Amino acid sequence: MKVLITGGAGYIGSTVATACLEAGHEVVLLDDLSRGLRSFGEGRHLYVGDIADGDLVDSLLADHPDIDAVVHCAARIVVPESVADPLGYYDTNVGKTILLLQRLRDAGIARIVFSSSASVYAGETGEGVDESGRLAPASPYAATKAMIEQILHDASHAGDFRAIALRYFNPIGADPQLRTGLQNPTPSHALGKIMQARAAGEPFTITGTDWPTRDGSGLRDYIHVWDLALAHVAAVERFDDIATAAEPYEVINLGTGDGVTVRELVAAFERVTGEALAVTETERRPGDQAGAFAIVDRAAEVLDWRAQRSVDDGVRDAIAWAEKFRSQI
Ligand SMILES: NC(=O)c1ccc[n+]([C@@H]2O[C@H](COP(=O)([O-])OP(=O)(O)OC[C@H]3O[C@@H](n4cnc5c(N)ncnc54)[C@H](O)[C@@H]3O)[C@@H](O)[C@H]2O)c1
Known part of the structure:
Protein backbone atom coordinates (compact mmCIF):
# COMPACT_ATOMS: atom_id res chain seq x y z
CA MET A 1 0.00 0.00 0.00
CA GLY A 173 10.75 5.68 23.84
CA ALA A 174 12.13 5.90 20.34
CA ASP A 175 12.62 3.74 17.28
CA PRO A 176 14.53 0.80 18.85
CA GLN A 177 17.17 1.20 16.11
CA LEU A 178 17.41 4.89 17.07
CA ARG A 179 16.67 6.18 13.57
CA THR A 180 14.13 8.65 15.00
CA GLY A 181 12.82 9.77 18.38
CA LEU A 182 11.71 12.91 20.13
CA GLN A 183 12.94 16.18 18.62
CA ASN A 184 12.96 17.45 22.19
CA PRO A 185 14.44 14.45 23.98
CA THR A 186 13.43 15.61 27.45
CA PRO A 187 9.71 16.41 27.20
CA SER A 188 7.46 17.63 29.97
CA HIS A 189 5.99 14.23 30.87
CA ALA A 190 7.19 12.36 33.96
CA LEU A 191 9.90 10.40 32.15
CA GLY A 192 11.27 13.62 30.62
CA LYS A 193 11.36 15.22 34.07
CA ILE A 194 13.11 12.19 35.52
CA MET A 195 15.72 12.40 32.76
CA GLN A 196 16.16 16.13 33.34
CA ALA A 197 16.56 15.64 37.08
CA ARG A 198 19.20 12.96 36.58
CA ALA A 199 21.10 15.11 34.05
CA ALA A 200 21.04 18.09 36.45
CA GLY A 201 22.02 15.98 39.45
CA GLU A 202 18.86 17.13 41.22
CA PRO A 203 16.11 15.11 42.89
CA PHE A 204 13.03 14.22 40.87
CA THR A 205 9.82 15.52 42.44
CA ILE A 206 6.74 13.31 42.66
CA THR A 207 3.80 15.72 42.60
CA GLY A 208 0.91 14.19 44.50
CA THR A 209 1.11 11.03 46.58
CA ASP A 210 -2.54 10.73 47.64
CA TRP A 211 -4.18 9.74 44.37
CA PRO A 212 -6.53 6.75 44.36
CA THR A 213 -3.87 4.50 42.81
CA ARG A 214 -2.06 1.47 44.24
CA ASP A 215 0.81 3.55 45.66
CA GLY A 216 -0.74 7.04 45.74
CA SER A 217 1.29 8.46 42.86
CA GLY A 218 -0.26 9.38 39.52
CA LEU A 219 -0.73 6.70 36.89
CA ARG A 220 -0.26 6.66 33.10
CA GLY A 255 -2.16 1.65 25.16
CA THR A 256 -0.59 -1.28 26.94
CA GLY A 257 -3.68 -2.03 29.00
CA ASP A 258 -1.62 -1.61 32.14
CA GLY A 259 -1.06 1.52 34.17
CA VAL A 260 2.33 2.47 35.52
CA THR A 261 2.50 4.78 38.53
CA VAL A 262 5.10 7.50 38.89
CA ARG A 263 6.83 5.48 41.61
CA GLU A 264 6.87 2.45 39.31
CA LEU A 265 8.32 4.60 36.54
CA VAL A 266 11.08 5.71 38.89
CA ALA A 267 11.78 2.05 39.71
CA ALA A 268 11.93 1.22 35.98
CA PHE A 269 14.35 4.09 35.46
CA GLU A 270 16.55 2.80 38.28
CA ARG A 271 16.52 -0.73 36.83
CA VAL A 272 17.52 0.54 33.40
CA THR A 273 20.28 2.91 34.55
CA GLY A 274 21.44 0.71 37.43
CA GLU A 275 21.53 3.83 39.61
CA ALA A 276 19.37 5.05 42.46
CA LEU A 277 17.40 8.21 41.67
CA ALA A 278 16.95 10.86 44.38
CA VAL A 279 13.25 11.59 44.82
CA THR A 280 11.28 14.22 46.74
CA GLU A 281 7.52 14.44 47.18
CA THR A 282 5.17 17.42 47.09
CA GLU A 283 1.48 18.21 46.94
CA ARG A 284 -0.63 17.69 43.82
CA ARG A 285 -0.32 20.42 41.20
CA PRO A 286 -3.50 22.28 40.20
CA GLY A 287 -5.12 20.61 37.21
CA ASP A 288 -3.40 17.25 37.74
CA GLN A 289 -5.44 14.06 37.62
CA ALA A 290 -4.92 10.54 38.92
CA GLY A 291 -4.50 9.31 35.35
CA ALA A 292 -5.90 6.33 33.48
CA PHE A 293 -4.92 3.28 31.51
CA ALA A 294 -6.35 1.96 28.28
CA ILE A 295 -8.72 -0.94 28.04
CA VAL A 296 -7.35 -2.47 24.86
CA ASP A 297 -9.79 -5.23 23.99
CA ARG A 298 -10.95 -3.51 20.82
CA ALA A 299 -7.40 -3.07 19.53
CA ALA A 300 -6.72 -6.76 20.19
CA GLU A 301 -9.91 -7.75 18.43
CA VAL A 302 -9.92 -5.57 15.34
CA LEU A 303 -6.20 -4.90 14.86
CA ASP A 304 -4.94 -8.25 16.18
CA TRP A 305 -2.39 -6.07 17.94
CA ARG A 306 -1.12 -5.81 21.48
CA ALA A 307 1.73 -3.74 22.86
CA GLN A 308 4.76 -6.00 23.24
CA ARG A 309 7.33 -3.70 24.80
CA SER A 310 7.70 -3.03 28.52
CA VAL A 311 8.05 0.28 30.28
CA ASP A 312 11.74 -0.64 30.82
CA ASP A 313 12.12 -0.94 27.02
CA GLY A 314 10.57 2.50 26.61
CA VAL A 315 12.82 4.06 29.27
CA ARG A 316 15.92 2.40 27.78
CA ASP A 317 15.18 3.61 24.25
CA ALA A 318 14.26 7.11 25.47
CA ILE A 319 17.61 7.41 27.27
CA ALA A 320 19.58 5.97 24.33
CA TRP A 321 17.85 8.31 21.89
CA ALA A 322 18.45 11.38 24.09
CA GLU A 323 22.16 10.52 24.29
CA LYS A 324 22.41 10.01 20.54
CA PHE A 325 20.41 13.17 19.78
CA ARG A 326 22.51 15.34 22.11
CA SER A 327 25.75 14.03 20.62
CA GLN A 328 24.53 15.10 17.18
CA ILE A 329 23.66 18.72 17.97
N1 LIG B 1 3.28 12.62 21.67
C1 LIG B 1 2.20 12.33 22.40
O1 LIG B 1 2.32 12.17 23.62
C2 LIG B 1 0.85 12.20 21.76
C3 LIG B 1 -0.21 11.64 22.51
C4 LIG B 1 -1.45 11.52 21.92
C5 LIG B 1 -1.65 11.95 20.61
N2 LIG B 1 -0.63 12.50 19.90
C6 LIG B 1 -0.87 12.97 18.54
O2 LIG B 1 0.04 12.37 17.65
C7 LIG B 1 0.31 13.25 16.57
C8 LIG B 1 1.81 13.35 16.38
O3 LIG B 1 2.39 13.86 17.58
P1 LIG B 1 3.95 13.90 17.83
O4 LIG B 1 4.18 13.59 19.26
O5 LIG B 1 4.65 13.12 16.79
O6 LIG B 1 4.23 15.46 17.64
P2 LIG B 1 5.28 16.18 16.71
O7 LIG B 1 5.21 17.63 17.02
O8 LIG B 1 6.59 15.51 16.79
O9 LIG B 1 4.68 15.89 15.26
C9 LIG B 1 3.71 16.71 14.64
C10 LIG B 1 4.27 17.04 13.28
O10 LIG B 1 3.31 17.80 12.56
C11 LIG B 1 3.97 18.84 11.87
N3 LIG B 1 2.98 19.90 11.67
C12 LIG B 1 2.36 20.65 12.62
N4 LIG B 1 1.50 21.49 12.04
C13 LIG B 1 1.54 21.26 10.71
C14 LIG B 1 0.88 21.80 9.58
N5 LIG B 1 -0.03 22.78 9.72
N6 LIG B 1 1.17 21.32 8.35
C15 LIG B 1 2.10 20.34 8.20
N7 LIG B 1 2.76 19.79 9.23
C16 LIG B 1 2.48 20.24 10.47
C17 LIG B 1 5.13 19.23 12.77
O11 LIG B 1 6.19 19.85 12.06
C18 LIG B 1 5.55 17.89 13.35
O12 LIG B 1 6.55 17.28 12.57
C19 LIG B 1 -0.37 14.57 16.92
O13 LIG B 1 -1.57 14.66 16.18
C20 LIG B 1 -0.64 14.46 18.39
O14 LIG B 1 -1.78 15.21 18.77
C21 LIG B 1 0.62 12.62 20.44
Missing part, protein backbone atom coordinates in the same frame (compact mmCIF):
# COMPACT_ATOMS: atom_id res chain seq x y z
CA LYS A 2 1.05 3.62 -0.39
CA VAL A 3 0.46 5.70 2.73
CA LEU A 4 0.52 9.49 3.06
CA ILE A 5 1.62 10.51 6.56
CA THR A 6 0.97 14.12 7.57
CA GLY A 7 3.35 15.23 10.29
CA GLY A 8 5.60 12.49 8.94
CA ALA A 9 8.77 14.29 10.02
CA GLY A 10 7.60 14.42 13.64
CA TYR A 11 8.12 12.01 16.52
CA ILE A 12 5.24 9.63 15.93
CA GLY A 13 4.75 10.19 12.18
CA SER A 14 8.37 9.39 11.38
CA THR A 15 8.20 6.20 13.46
CA VAL A 16 4.96 5.19 11.74
CA ALA A 17 6.69 5.81 8.40
CA THR A 18 9.59 3.52 9.33
CA ALA A 19 7.22 0.79 10.51
CA CYS A 20 5.22 1.07 7.26
CA LEU A 21 8.40 0.83 5.17
CA GLU A 22 9.56 -2.20 7.12
CA ALA A 23 6.18 -3.83 6.50
CA GLY A 24 6.69 -3.37 2.76
CA HIS A 25 4.55 -0.29 2.18
CA GLU A 26 5.50 2.96 0.44
CA VAL A 27 5.26 6.26 2.28
CA VAL A 28 4.82 9.90 1.30
CA LEU A 29 5.28 12.54 3.99
CA LEU A 30 3.74 16.01 4.34
CA ASP A 31 5.20 18.17 7.08
CA ASP A 32 5.79 21.91 7.43
CA LEU A 33 8.83 21.25 9.66
CA SER A 34 7.42 23.60 12.31
CA ARG A 35 8.38 20.85 14.77
CA GLY A 36 9.48 18.03 12.53
CA LEU A 37 13.05 17.42 11.42
CA ARG A 38 14.09 17.32 7.79
CA SER A 39 16.50 14.50 8.66
CA PHE A 40 13.50 12.33 9.70
CA GLY A 41 12.22 12.56 6.12
CA GLU A 42 15.54 11.82 4.44
CA GLY A 43 15.33 9.20 1.72
CA ARG A 44 11.53 9.37 1.85
CA HIS A 45 9.11 11.32 -0.36
CA LEU A 46 8.93 14.39 1.90
CA TYR A 47 6.77 17.35 0.86
CA VAL A 48 7.56 20.37 3.00
CA GLY A 49 4.56 22.59 3.60
CA ASP A 50 1.30 23.18 5.37
CA ILE A 51 -1.55 20.66 5.37
CA ALA A 52 -3.81 23.62 4.52
CA ASP A 53 -1.83 24.52 1.39
CA GLY A 54 -4.35 23.19 -1.13
CA ASP A 55 -2.06 23.64 -4.14
CA LEU A 56 0.68 21.64 -2.42
CA VAL A 57 -1.73 18.90 -1.36
CA ASP A 58 -3.16 18.73 -4.89
CA SER A 59 0.28 18.47 -6.46
CA LEU A 60 1.30 15.79 -3.95
CA LEU A 61 -1.84 13.83 -4.81
CA ALA A 62 -1.18 14.34 -8.55
CA ASP A 63 2.36 12.98 -8.09
CA HIS A 64 0.98 10.03 -6.09
CA PRO A 65 -2.48 9.19 -7.44
CA ASP A 66 -2.10 5.71 -5.95
CA ILE A 67 -2.21 6.72 -2.27
CA ASP A 68 -4.32 4.12 -0.49
CA ALA A 69 -4.57 5.63 2.98
CA VAL A 70 -3.69 8.76 4.95
CA VAL A 71 -2.35 8.76 8.50
CA HIS A 72 -3.06 12.24 9.82
CA CYS A 73 -0.52 13.03 12.55
CA ALA A 74 0.16 16.72 11.80
CA ALA A 75 -0.90 18.91 14.70
CA ARG A 76 0.30 21.28 17.36
CA ILE A 77 0.54 19.22 20.53
CA VAL A 78 1.67 21.29 23.53
CA VAL A 79 -1.14 21.50 26.11
CA PRO A 80 -0.04 24.70 27.97
CA GLU A 81 0.59 26.41 24.62
CA SER A 82 -2.98 25.52 23.62
CA VAL A 83 -4.28 27.15 26.80
CA ALA A 84 -2.33 30.33 25.98
CA ASP A 85 -3.25 30.31 22.27
CA PRO A 86 -6.56 28.49 21.79
CA LEU A 87 -7.37 30.25 18.52
CA GLY A 88 -4.04 29.21 17.07
CA TYR A 89 -4.66 25.61 18.13
CA TYR A 90 -8.22 25.46 16.81
CA ASP A 91 -6.99 27.05 13.58
CA THR A 92 -4.10 24.62 13.00
CA ASN A 93 -5.57 21.42 14.35
CA VAL A 94 -9.22 21.80 13.38
CA GLY A 95 -9.43 24.46 10.66
CA LYS A 96 -6.50 23.17 8.65
CA THR A 97 -7.61 19.57 9.08
CA ILE A 98 -10.96 20.46 7.49
CA LEU A 99 -9.16 21.99 4.49
CA LEU A 100 -6.97 18.90 4.19
CA LEU A 101 -9.93 16.53 4.47
CA GLN A 102 -11.80 18.38 1.73
CA ARG A 103 -8.86 17.93 -0.64
CA LEU A 104 -8.51 14.28 0.28
CA ARG A 105 -12.22 13.68 -0.24
CA ASP A 106 -12.16 15.48 -3.60
CA ALA A 107 -9.23 13.28 -4.67
CA GLY A 108 -11.19 10.16 -3.75
CA ILE A 109 -9.02 9.12 -0.79
CA ALA A 110 -11.14 6.60 1.07
CA ARG A 111 -9.13 5.74 4.19
CA ILE A 112 -8.14 8.15 6.96
CA VAL A 113 -6.35 7.11 10.14
CA PHE A 114 -6.31 9.89 12.73
CA SER A 115 -3.90 10.51 15.62
CA SER A 116 -6.26 11.13 18.51
CA SER A 117 -5.47 11.17 22.18
CA ALA A 118 -6.58 9.72 25.50
CA SER A 119 -6.80 13.32 26.67
CA VAL A 120 -10.30 13.43 25.15
CA TYR A 121 -11.60 11.30 28.04
CA ALA A 122 -13.29 12.72 31.10
CA GLY A 123 -11.96 12.67 34.65
CA GLU A 124 -9.08 10.30 34.98
CA THR A 125 -9.64 8.29 38.12
CA GLY A 126 -6.71 5.88 38.03
CA GLU A 127 -8.83 3.22 36.35
CA GLY A 128 -9.11 1.66 32.93
CA VAL A 129 -11.10 3.38 30.20
CA ASP A 130 -12.59 1.90 27.07
CA GLU A 131 -13.73 3.63 23.91
CA SER A 132 -17.21 4.23 25.31
CA GLY A 133 -15.76 6.28 28.20
CA ARG A 134 -17.25 9.74 28.62
CA LEU A 135 -15.48 12.50 26.72
CA ALA A 136 -14.60 15.79 28.43
CA PRO A 137 -11.42 17.26 27.01
CA ALA A 138 -9.72 19.41 29.64
CA SER A 139 -7.65 21.68 27.38
CA PRO A 140 -8.00 23.37 24.00
CA TYR A 141 -5.48 20.84 22.63
CA ALA A 142 -7.61 17.92 23.79
CA ALA A 143 -10.74 19.67 22.53
CA THR A 144 -9.22 19.87 19.04
CA LYS A 145 -8.79 16.09 19.09
CA ALA A 146 -12.41 15.52 20.14
CA MET A 147 -13.64 17.98 17.51
CA ILE A 148 -11.74 16.28 14.72
CA GLU A 149 -13.11 12.93 15.87
CA GLN A 150 -16.62 14.37 15.57
CA ILE A 151 -15.84 15.79 12.12
CA LEU A 152 -14.47 12.43 10.96
CA HIS A 153 -17.50 10.65 12.37
CA ASP A 154 -19.91 12.96 10.55
CA ALA A 155 -17.99 13.08 7.26
CA SER A 156 -17.60 9.29 7.26
CA HIS A 157 -21.31 8.84 7.73
CA ALA A 158 -21.94 11.34 4.93
CA GLY A 159 -19.88 9.09 2.64
CA ASP A 160 -16.87 11.40 2.21
CA PHE A 161 -14.41 8.66 3.26
CA ARG A 162 -14.03 6.10 6.04
CA ALA A 163 -11.99 6.85 9.15
CA ILE A 164 -10.33 5.26 12.17
CA ALA A 165 -9.43 7.43 15.18
CA LEU A 166 -6.61 5.97 17.26
CA ARG A 167 -6.61 7.30 20.82
CA TYR A 168 -3.01 7.16 21.95
CA PHE A 169 -2.26 6.95 25.66
CA ASN A 170 1.27 8.04 26.66
CA PRO A 171 3.87 7.34 23.99
CA ILE A 172 7.47 7.01 25.20
CA ASP A 221 -0.31 4.06 30.37
CA TYR A 222 3.12 4.35 28.76
CA ILE A 223 3.10 2.84 25.31
CA HIS A 224 6.35 2.33 23.44
CA VAL A 225 6.30 4.42 20.27
CA TRP A 226 7.36 1.42 18.17
CA ASP A 227 4.36 -0.58 19.40
CA LEU A 228 2.23 2.45 18.59
CA ALA A 229 3.70 2.57 15.08
CA LEU A 230 2.99 -1.13 14.54
CA ALA A 231 -0.65 -0.51 15.47
CA HIS A 232 -0.84 2.02 12.62
CA VAL A 233 0.50 -0.56 10.20
CA ALA A 234 -2.23 -2.95 11.37
CA ALA A 235 -4.86 -0.20 11.06
CA VAL A 236 -3.85 0.56 7.49
CA GLU A 237 -3.60 -3.07 6.45
CA ARG A 238 -6.89 -4.09 8.06
CA PHE A 239 -8.67 -0.84 7.32
CA ASP A 240 -11.38 -2.27 5.07
CA ASP A 241 -12.38 -4.84 7.68
CA ILE A 242 -12.54 -2.22 10.44
CA ALA A 243 -14.21 0.79 8.82
CA THR A 244 -16.79 -0.56 6.43
CA ALA A 245 -19.52 0.93 4.24
CA ALA A 246 -22.02 0.03 6.98
CA GLU A 247 -19.84 1.25 9.87
CA PRO A 248 -17.52 3.81 8.28
CA TYR A 249 -16.01 5.19 11.49
CA GLU A 250 -14.20 3.41 14.32
CA VAL A 251 -12.38 4.52 17.47
CA ILE A 252 -9.60 2.41 18.98
CA ASN A 253 -7.60 2.91 22.19
CA LEU A 254 -3.87 2.36 21.86
